[in-house]
Amino acid sequence: MTRILHRQTRIPLPVAVAGEGPYVIDSVGRRYLDASGGAAVSCLGHSHRSVIEAIKAQLDALPYAHTSFFTNEPAEALAEHLTQRAPAGISHVYFVSGGSEANETAFKLARQYFWNRGERERSRIIARRQSYHGNTLGALAVGGNAGRRAVYEPLLIEVSHIEPCYAYRHRRDDESEGAYGERAAAALEAEILRLGPGTVMAFVAETVVGATLGAVPAAPGYFRRIREICDRYGILLILDEVMSGMGRTGTLFACEQDGVTPDIVTCAKGLGAGYQPIGACLMSSTIYDTIALSPEGFQHGFTYIGHASACAGALAVQRAIEAEGLLDNCRKQGIRLAEALGQRFAQHAHVGDIRGRGLFIGVELVADRETKQPFAAQDRLNARVKAKAMEAGLMCYPAGGTADGVSGDHILLAPPFIIAASHVEEIVDKLAAAVDGAIAEVRA
Numbered sequence: 001m002t003r004i005l006h007r008q009t010r011i012p013l014p015v016a017v018a019g020e021g022p023y024v025i026d027s028v029g030r031r032y033l034d035a036s037g038g039a040a041v042s043c044l045g046h047s048h049r050s051v052i053e054a055i056k057a058q059l060d061a062l063p064y065a066h067t068s069f070f071t072n073e074p075a076e077a078l079a080e081h082l083t084q085r086a087p088a089g090i091s092h093v094y095f096v097s098g099g100s101e102a103n104e105t106a107f108k109l110a111r112q113y114f115w116n117r118g119e120r121e122r123s124r125i126i127a128r129r130q131s132y133h134g135n136t137l138g139a140l141a142v143g144g145n146a147g148r149r150a151v152y153e154p155l156l157i158e159v160s161h162i163e164p165c166y167a168y169r170h171r172r173d174d175e176s177e178g179a180y181g182e183r184a185a186a187a188l189e190a191e192i193l194r195l196g197p198g199t200v201m202a203f204v205a206e207t208v209v210g211a212t213l214g215a216v217p218a219a220p221g222y223f224r225r226i227r228e229i230c231d232r233y234g235i236l237l238i239l240d241e242v243m244s245g246m247g248r249t250g251t252l253f254a255c256e257q258d259g260v261t262p263d264i265v266t267c268a269k270g271l272g273a274g275y276q277p278i279g280a281c282l283m284s285s286t287i288y289d290t291i292a293l294s295p296e297g298f299q300h301g302f303t304y305i306g307h308a309s310a311c312a313g314a315l316a317v318q319r320a321i322e323a324e325g326l327l328d329n330c331r332k333q334g335i336r337l338a339e340a341l342g343q344r345f346a347q348h349a350h351v352g353d354i355r356g357r358g359l360f361i362g363v364e365l366v367a368d369r370e371t372k373q374p375f376a377a378q379d380r381l382n383a384r385v386k387a388k389a390m391e392a393g394l395m396c397y398p399a400g401g402t403a404d405g406v407s408g409d410h411i412l413l414a415p416p417f418i419i420a421a422s423h424v425e426e427i428v429d430k431l432a433a434a435v436d437g438a439i440a441e442v443r444a
C-alpha cells in the first residue's frame with residue numbers, strides 16, 4: 001500500500017529500482033525502454049557514469065551553500081557554459097529547481113524590468129492556448145491547457161491566450177506553411193492592440209509545444225514575425241524551452257532553428273537529465289543590467305537557487321553531451337525514428353500526423369483521418385496507449401488528448417540522445433502494437 005499521493009491511484013505503479021542506459025528496471029526485473037525520457041527529461045539515459053561521479057564528487061566537497069552568502073564553482077561554471085552557447089545577446093542565468101520555477105522567475109524578471117524602467121503600466125502577459133508552462137499558479141495561469149486549469153480558474157491571474165501555431169489543424173488547404181505562420185503570428189499583434197500596447201509586458205510561448213500538443217514546431221517564419229511584433233511594441237519575448245531545450249530538438253536551444261533570440265529563455269528537464277532537479281532562466285544583458293544594477297536587486301528568490309550539487313550534475317550532463325557528440329546522434333536518430341514511424345503508420349487509419357524535431361516527436365491519433373475528427377474524450381485513448389505500452393515494456397508520454405476538444409490524442413516520444421538503431425526499431429514495434437491494442441479496446 002502506498003502512502004504517497006500519486007497523480008492517479010487506480011492502477012498501482014511499478015517500483016523503479018535501477019537504470020541501464022535507456023532502460024528503467026522495476027522491482028520484479030521488468031525492463032522498460034524509456035522512449036519518452038520520462039517527460040522529455042532523461043536525455044542521457046539512466047546510468048551515465050561521469051554524471052554520477054561528478055555529483056558524488058560535489059557531495060564530498062560541498063553539497064550546498066545558501067546563495068545569499070556564497071556563489072559556488074559548479075554554478076558559475078554552468079552559467080559560463082550555457083551563456084557561451086546561448087543565442088547572441090543572452091548573457092546571464094538564474095538557476096532554480098525545475099521548469100515551473102524557471103517560468104515564474106521569467107515572468108517576475110519581465111515585470112521588474114519594466115518596473116525599474118518606470119513603465120509600470122506594463123503587467124499583461126499574452127500566451128497561447130494549448131500550451132503548458134508549469135503547475136504553480138503563475139505558470140498555470142500563463143499556460144493554456146484547459147484541462148489542467150479547470151479546477152484552479154478562480155486562483156489564476158488574467159492572461160490573454162491566442163491560437164497556437166499548429167499547422168496540422170489550423171493551416172488552410174490553400175495556404176503555404178509560410179503564409180500560415182504569418183497569419184498565426186498576426187494574432188499576437190491584434191491582441192496587443194486590443195489590450196493597449198503600453199499594458200503588455202511579455203509574450204510567452206513554447207518554442208516547440210510539448211505536453212499539450214505533442215511536439216508541434218512553429219511554421220517557418222512564425223517566430224521571426226513574432227519577434228518583429230514584440231520589438232515594434234517594446235514587449236519581451238519569453239520562450240519556454242523547459243521541454244524542447246537543451247538539445248532535445250537537435251540544437252542546444254530549440255529557437256536556434258527558428259532564427260530568433262528571445263529576451264528570456266527557460267530550460268529545465270534536459271538540463272540535469274533527471275540526475276538532479278534543476279531549471280534555469282536565461283536573460284539578455286539588457287534585462288540583467290536593468291535589474292542587477294538597481295539598488296534593490298532582483299525581488300525574487302528560492303532556497304535552492306544555484307544549488308551546488310544540482311549545478312555539478314547539470315554541468316557534467318552538458319559536458320557529456322558535447323564530449324560524446326550527442327547532438328549529432330540526436331539529429332541522426334531523430335530522422336531515423338521519424339522515418340520509421342512514417343513508414344509504419346503510413347497507411348494507418350488512425351494516425352493523423354507525425355511531427356517534431358530531433359528526438360522530440362509527436363504522433364497524433366484521430367478517429368477519422370480524412371476529417372481529423374478526434375476520438376471521444378471518454379475513450380481515454382492516450383491513457384490506454386500508455387498502459388498498453390507499459391505492459392509491453394515501453395515508456396511513452398500521452399499528451400493532450402481531447403480534454404480541450406480541439407485536438408486529437410497525442411503520443412510524445414523523447415528518448416535519450418544515446419539511443420541506437422536497435423532502440424528505434426524497438427520503439428516503433430512496441431508503439432505500433434500499443435496503438436493497435438488501445439484502439440481495439442476502444443472499438444470493443
Ligand code: PMP
Binds near residue numbers: 097103240241242
Ligand atoms: N514548461 C514546459 C514546456 C513543460 O513541459 C513543463 C513540464 N512538463 C514545465 C514548464 C514545468 O516544469 P516542472 O514540471 O519542472 O515544474
